[in-house]
Each structure stands twice: as structure tokens, then as C-alpha cells.
């Protein structure tokens with residue numbers, strides 16, 4: 100299990116991508132906090148004295164579903180960032196999580212949190228869109 104293959108990334112590329120991930124992570128956290136406090140503010144205005152869980156909150160506010168799914172999306176992106184950072188630490192960054200193939204550098208530059216190669220990602224997305232059709 101200790102095949103430390105850094106794929107085709109050299110140290111400086113890795114460092115650059117790690118930096119981007121850290122910045123991205125920070126931004127996402129800030130976005131999430133802003134979004135959450137917005138939502139709390141909205142709930143306060145609705146005179147909700149009790150702490151509601153998110154699905155209840157959505158039911159109460161109704162129109163708030165967009166920001167709710169935005170929060171979910173932000174949380175997911177944060178998880179992906181953390182995952183990618185962990186993979187950098189463990190030396191597995193840059194390899195596809197599913198098939199183990201090298202992820203193209205261009206792809207990593209565009210999305211440093213990518214853990215799947217293009218092929219696996221598109222299969223994954225196909226799967227997801229089929230699974231939850233009427234999302235929008």
C-alpha cells in the first residue's frame with residue numbers, strides 16, 4: 100500500500116495545486132457561513148423560536164430550497180477539497196479514485212479537487228443525473 104506514486108505531478112505543481120485547494124477551501128467555508136447565517140436570519144424573521152432541522156426549515160420557508168441545496172453543494176465541495184488535500188498528504192493525489200489512472204494536469208488545474216479522471220467522472224455524472232432527474 101505504500102506505492103508512493105505522485106503520478107505525473109512534480110513537487111512545484113503539487114504545491115501550486117495544494118495552495119489553490121487551500122484557498123478554495125477557505126472561500127467555500129466563508130460562502131457556507133454566509134449562506135447559513137442568511138438562512139438563520141430568514142428563520143428569525145419568520146419567528147421560528149425553535150431550532151428546526153434543515154428539512155423542516157425548508158418546509159417552513161418554502162422558497163428557501165434554493166439556498167438549502169446551495170448549502171448542500173457547498174458542503175460537498177468542501178468535502179471534496181478536504182479529500183483532495185488528504186490525498187496530497189498521502190501521496191495519492193492526481194490518480195483517479197476509481198480506476199487509478201493518472202488524472203490530466205489540465206483537469207486538475209481547472210478543478211484541483213477532482214478525484215476522478217474524465218472517463219469515470221462522466222460515468223458518475225450520467226449515473227447521478229439519471230438517479231435524480233428533476234433536480235431543477
Ligand SMILES: [Zn+2]
Nearest residue numbers: 195198216219
Ligand atoms: Zn478513472
